Ligand SMILES: [Zn+2]
């Protein structure tokens with residue numbers, strides 16, 4: 001396999017892992033706890049793996065809690081039901097994310113409780129200068145290893161990796177797929193064995209049991225990030241909460 005393809009696949013899964021493990025299941029849902037050292041470690045890990053599309057875990061978590069609290073209503077930061085199309089939804093999501101990040105949107109206190117925050121780090125990590133730095137690194141890598149210029153079409157995907165992963169769930173998993181549970185929202189499971197989104201695709205299950213660390217419900221709904229959570233819990237790096245193992249409905 002050529003080097004560029006290996007790099008693309010590695011970046012896809014590492015960036016997705018950071019978003020799922022740190023931003024989503026830790027920062028937004030608090031499915032497990034970790035000490036300050038490991039929290040800073042995973043902050044930096046998230047920055048390196050998300051690179052050009054790094055999102056502030058704090059702003060991500062607040063916006064995501066709003067999504068669970070207001071799913072498919074007008075106050076949902078991203079609902080296909082209230083968007084003209086996928087780009088319209090992405091732009092609205094970005095507007096709300098930036099509003100939270102810059103403080104022009106003041107979130108309700110329920111959305112900021114126990115959210116990890118590292119302002120000194122995010123001060124440079126979320127800048128355009130940082131995104132440009134990572135983009136230049138991607139381009140240099142492609143210049144060195146791409147077999148021909150067609151491969152450069154993948155560079156924009158590296159740059160927009162985080163928003164692309166977000167949109168696959170926020171748009172497609174709210175439109176297409178199957179339901180294990182009937183709820184008053186549009187969340188669906190994208191595929192029965194989620195090998196592309198590391199378990200995030202079981203979005204119908206996740207909306208039903210939002211504090212549960214394992215997003216799979218049926219035996220075949222394998223959730224790779226949950227395996228990593230169990231492993232890190234076994235090593236003592238994180239502490240999986242008892243209630244995260246149980247089925248608890250509709251709490252973020
Ligand atoms: Zn959702």
Ligand SMILES: [Zn+2]
Nearest residue numbers: 064068206210
């Ligand atoms: Zn969630």
